[in-house]
């Protein structure tokens with residue numbers, strides 16, 4: 001599986017556990033794996049799982065990446081590090097050490113977005129860092145609504161109002177039938193109540209993926225007016241050129257039964 005790895009750059013001051021990198025003047029990025037590079041115009045925040053383990057490690061280009069150790073090891077086999085298959089020195093972190101961090105991410109209209117808690121992030125997929133596009137991803141919209149309507153949830157994780165309240169889904173892709181906020185449409189259609197509504201969220205996601213890919217038209221950015229399927233790769237290439245993203249592969253899961 002090929003993902004685009006989005007570099008969400010930490011702004012100063014870095015979280016305490018990463019302050020040594022700031023002293024060394026090293027740039028640190030939370031790196032998010034996505035299959036939807038064309039949606040980066042709509043990023044409103046970054047998701048981190050508070051109770052999950054992350055690491056920070058230095059790449060061969062002297063960039064510091066924050067992700068799960070599992071994904072860092074995959075990267076070590078993809079020429080991200082100096083020695084093949086070796087991560088080298090790293091710093092251990094808990095997700096909660098990163099919450100509230102201010103970030104700069106490519107393409108989005110927000111100069112600053114924040115690392116916020118999502119409780120359903122999987123440890124065995126991608127990097128454990130997820131970029132949030134609540135206009136087109138029902139999971140992201142559900143988690144954002146949870147934070148918006150539950151001040152106690154924000155308080156629990158030390159999230160300040162200004163990190164959540166001003167951020168609304170940004171219309172970036174128009175889809176006939178679903179409109180220009182597909183995830184909001186699907187959230188309402190399937191009567192989703194929270195980020196934990198697993199089955200309904202899966203249905204919502206399937207609908208958004210399928211319709212978004214075949215019928216979606218970008219309504220912002222350099223490819224405004226073009227179909228998603230025609231410009232998905234161009235959006236990715238643009239970020240690769242800017243070095244605000246790179247390519248990351250995930251090994252296929254072991255399949256234990258035949259599916260036909």
Ligand code: ZZB
Nearest residue numbers: 034035036039121122125126128130133136137205208209
């Ligand atoms: C931006 C984005 C915009 C995403 C969108 C989706 C959508 P899949 O298809 O199941 O492989 N993701 C990545 N890693 C994780 C993780 N560890 N735990 C939970 N979610 C994760 O899912 C790939 C997508 O799931 C990725 O693409 C990422 O969110 C998220 F408009 O990035 B995506 C309809 C979906 N729309």
